[in-house]
Amino acid sequence: MSLLLSGAGCPDVIPNRLQHFEYQSISFNCEVLDGSLAWAVKRKSSSGNITCGTNWGVPEGSGCRIRDVYVEDSGEYWCETKDGKTSKSVNIAVTASVYKNGILMKNVTTGNLIINSVSKCDEGLYKCISRAGESPESWLSVKEFHQEPIPLCSDQLPVLLYFLMRTVGTVVWVAMLLLVLRKRHKDRKRKLYTVTYFIFSSTSVCCSESQRQDSMTVTALCGLLIDVLFLLTVQGQNYVHEAGGGVILESPALPVMEQQNVTLRCTLKGTSSNLPADFIKEGHMDMVTYKGEMTIYNVSKSDEGLYKCRISGRGESAGSWLAVRGHRKEKHLRDGRDC
Numbered sequence: 001m002s003l004l005l006s007g008a009g010c011p012d013v014i015p016n017r018l019q020h021f022e023y024q025s026i027s028f029n030c031e032v033l034d035g036s037l038a039w040a041v042k043r044k045s046s047s048g049n050i051t052c053g054t055n056w057g058v059p060e061g062s063g064c065r066i067r068d069v070y071v072e073d074s075g076e077y078w079c080e081t082k083d084g085k086t087s088k089s090v091n092i093a094v095t096a097s098v099y100k101n102g103i104l105m106k107n108v109t110t111g112n113l114i115i116n117s118v119s120k121c122d123e124g125l126y127k128c129i130s131r132a133g134e135s136p137e138s139w140l141s142v143k144e145f146h147q148e149p150i151p152l153c154s155d156q157l158p159v160l161l162y163f164l165m166r167t168v169g170t171v172v173w174v175a176m177l178l179l180v181l182r183k184r185h186k187d188r189k190r191k192l193y194t195v196t197y198f199i200f201s202s203t204s205v206c207c208s209e210s211q212r213q214d215s216m217t218v219t220a221l222c223g224l225l226i227d228v229l230f231l232l233t234v235q236g237q238n239y240v241h242e243a244g245g246g247v248i249l250e251s252p253a254l255p256v257m258e259q260q261n262v263t264l265r266c267t268l269k270g271t272s273s274n275l276p277a278d279f280i281k282e283g284h285m286d287m288v289t290y291k292g293e294m295t296i297y298n299v300s301k302s303d304e305g306l307y308k309c310r311i312s313g314r315g316e317s318a319g320s321w322l323a324v325r326g327h328r329k330e331k332h333l334r335d336g337r338d339c
Contacts, residue, residue, distance in 0.1 A: 010088045011079045013253035019093045029063040030079035037062045039079040071096035100124045247317045249309045255323035265293040266309035278310045
């Protein structure tokens with residue numbers, strides 16, 4: 001039986017956030033609780049509560065360091081003395097990736113992916129990237145109970161749209177080239193139409209010093225058509241990649257005091273740039289930002305809650321609890337949300 005030490009806080013987490021990518025380093029510091037070195041870091045596992053240095057982590061004074069975290073390291077951590085006194089706990093989440101047919105499907109923090117109400121749409125090649133690297137692909141086969149027409153899966157529609165738009169766009173380009181070559185052949189004195197195409201930037205068709213208004217009209221209409229096709233193609237590509245990819249929310253791991261300024265950051269694995277992000281609190285859209293971060297000024301208890309973020313075309317983070325404390329010292333029961 002453990003006894004929660006009255007007034008005890010939470011272990012320091014470095015870096016100061018609850019969500020982490022795999023292969024990063026995490027440190028826990030218990031010395032901040034009372035300046036004592038009598039603390040040890042513990043975590044929950046399937047076999048019970050285990051201390052740092054017992055098949056996991058490296059003890060450092062009254063703290064602990066995990067050099068490379070994996071999805072299996074997700075869970076509850078706290079500080080404890082030899083006589084059974086404990087601090088409040090922090091819940092760490094480490095993400096891993098599950099792929100279906102070569103496309104990132106979801107990031108998981110438990111090592112398991114549960115597919116509810118499986119259907120033929122879930123059939124495919126699955127693999128995961130985690131502790132030991134990349135697993136071999138495994139085919140998930142789904143057998144139907146009744147012989148019915150197989151519906152088109154919703155996740156296949158964007159892919160089909162994407163390839164359809166690519167095909168139509170190619171046909172239009174060939175037709176335009178033939179039109180330009182024909183005009184050039186008929187009148188070599190007239191300057192050739194110029195076609196400019198910027199990949200993933202813009203698509204335009206312009207007519208240089210043409211003498212015939214009907215030719216300009218045809219060219220402009222072709223340009224408008226290709227602009228529409230290009231936008232649809234890019235939209236299709238966005239849908240193809242909408243499955244997500246390594247998004248975490250950087251939020252304080254410890255409770256923050258009222259009237260402080262708090263910054264939440266939405267981070268994409270493998271990039272240092274700040275992409276536009278949506279921030280969501282308690283299931284409701286809280287703010288849309290263009291720099292991938294949201295600052296809450298003069299934070300109050302009303303700002304306390306479960307936050308997550310979403311980067312368009314890249315995915316959504318897990319939820320992180322933002323705890324806010326008043327200036328008065330209060331006694332708290334042990335609760336993972338306190339930290």
